[in-house]
Amino acid sequence: MTSTIATPHSIGRPVYTMVLPCRPESVRRARAFVAGVFETWGIRSLTEDGEVIVSELLTNTLDHTTCPVAAVVIERCTDDVIRIEVADGSHTRPQLADHDADAESGRGLFLVDALSWRWGCDEYDWGKSTWAELKTMTTAPSAPDPVPTSESAR
Incomplete structure (x- = not known):
């Protein structure tokens, strides 16, 4: 039997891991996992994008x-x-291959590319890890300094 318990890591950066069987019903569980972690971290606004990304990966x-x-x-x-x-x-x-806009499948990585800040794949001796990163906040452009007026110069 495969463990499906979300495991938080207590050392280093905040990380949660879930091992799932490679079956279609695991996609729903992965989406719920993302939603739960994003809720915990207070970033609910990214939940939908995160769910689509994990679904496609x-x-x-x-x-x-x-x-x-x-x-x-x-x-x-x-x-x-x-x-x-x-x-x-x-x-x-x-x-990320050319795709037919009318095709019923084959657009998953295009969605990942569109929704993520960046994505990629790391290879290891044991296999690979395909990942996507989301930005939680953007840096707001700084407001220009107000132009001094003759009133403010006094």
Whole structure:
């Protein structure tokens, strides 16, 4: 049996991990996992984007590998960067390929690319980790200094 308990890590940056079987019903559980972590971190405004990203990354694992399990990892890299990753035992890298706008599938990585600040894939001896990062806040442009008037110069 595969563990599906979300595990917080107590040392270092805030990280939660969930190991899921590579079955279609795991996508729903991964979405709920993202929603719960984002709620905990007080970033509910990013929940929908995070749910779509984890859905697409996990679906790629289901559709393009024969891995029995995948790990979903959510990490708070900095105060303003959240990383969602799906790790599996396959060495097949995801490809952002040309797609047919009328196709019923094949747009997952385009969604990940559109919704995330950046995304990528890291390879390891044991497999790979496909990840996407979201920004939690943007730096507001600074307001220009007020132009002194003859009134304010007095």
